[in-house]
């Protein structure tokens with residue numbers, strides 16, 4: 001059955017598959033890439049990847065064609081996927097609706113009609129089960145063959161490995177993110193009552209401004225990560241200046257301005273893309289578009305883009321929040337201030353972006369604001385606005 005030609009062909013499929021998925025570190029992108037490829041290679045109609053919830057033991061649909069918005073959870077042992085995870089065996093079912101092992105839970109949600117189904121448990125390096133791969137409805141209306149099982153087993157082994165690596169990477173990324181926030185907190189907790197909120201607001205605002213300016217999500221993400229470090233140089237300022245309740249004297253203000261230079265010194269010669277962006281932000285976030293800012297008085301596009309973006313986010317947030325030296329402004333007052341400074345303090349293109357996202361940005365200052373929800377809704381608005389422009 002398995003001729004030399006088949007073996008050769010399989011090997012080539014596997015190599016291509018391995019190469020394509022090796023370069024994708026993000027877990028969600030990776031799993032959908034794997035799903036698409038497996039579907040294509042097995043000539044199946046759909047593919048679902050369930051991952052095991054390490055705490056509850058449930059399987060949840062991480063990726064499923066036709067199920068982009070919803071998430072299905074399967075209790076341990078239930079359904080074909082649950083049985084595959086429990087037994088550790090591959091399950092091949094020719095006629096799903098007449099098989100007692102099949103549950104129609106997912107079909108009920110998607111309106112899809114599952115005919116046949118091939119379910120493979122995914123194992124990590126220590127042979128523990130991390131999820132289940134389901135391939136649905138062989139395209140030529142035949143059943144999945146033993147050969148299909150073999151191919152899926154090969155692909156599943158590569159996929160499980162890649163998923164495990166991506167999980168490690170995501171853990172590392174969130175640890176890194178936490179470190180950044182904690183570092184930034186040390187610089188700011190002295191002069192602000194609600195430092196964590198301030199930093200998260202700046203992150204969200206910087207991200208949305210970047211997206212509204214048309215930057216790709218990856219670049220916006222870097223600016224989002226870098227922005228909380230903009231005032232890191234304040235660690236070097238004495239309390240007498242940073243915590244002064246009233247207005248600063250001339251010499252005190254001169255001293256205060258040095259936080260940009262200190263920040264640049266702390267972040268100089270960094271290796272990673274986001275710390276290099278953080279350097280540009282720390283150094284340039286008080287420069288003004290017309291050249292009247294500090295520390296260098298550079299102007300226009302000589303000011304790095306990240307700094308021009310974070311500058312708007314920083315001032316808007318500073319105005320909307322209380323400080324030892326000032327009361328909180330209303331979002332509308334702050335809006336007027338920002339727009340009146342277009343071409344003076346701020347890059348007009350960033351101010352345009354700010355006007356676009358302001359209906360969402362102002363929600364950050366409402367009680368119990370949900371930052372993730374605000375971000376999601378704003379991105380949705382930007383995406384549909386983008387589509388309209390393209391169609392016009």
Ligand code: C2E
Pocket residue numbers: 191241242243244245246247248256286314315316318319323324325326
């Ligand atoms: P910050 O409080 O985070 O403010 C960041 C920027 O937001 C300010 O940069 C300024 O451009 C804008 N901003 C904040 N509050 C107001 C305001 O009431 N009116 C206007 N027009 N703009 C405002 P700036 O001025 O370069 O200040 C940098 C940092 O210096 C501030 O960061 C704050 O930590 C400190 N600072 C500035 N002025 C005073 C002051 O009068 N007293 C004290 N204690 N600190 C001050």
Ligand code: SIN
Pocket residue numbers: 048078079080081082101102103104105106107114134
């Ligand atoms: C199951 O694993 O029983 C559910 C299969 C499906 O509908 O995708």
Ligand code: SIN
Pocket residue numbers: 326
């Ligand atoms: C002001 O209250 O207008 C000055 C405060 C600042 O610019 O940071």
Ligand code: FE
Pocket residue numbers: 230231259285286
């Ligand atoms: Fe600053």
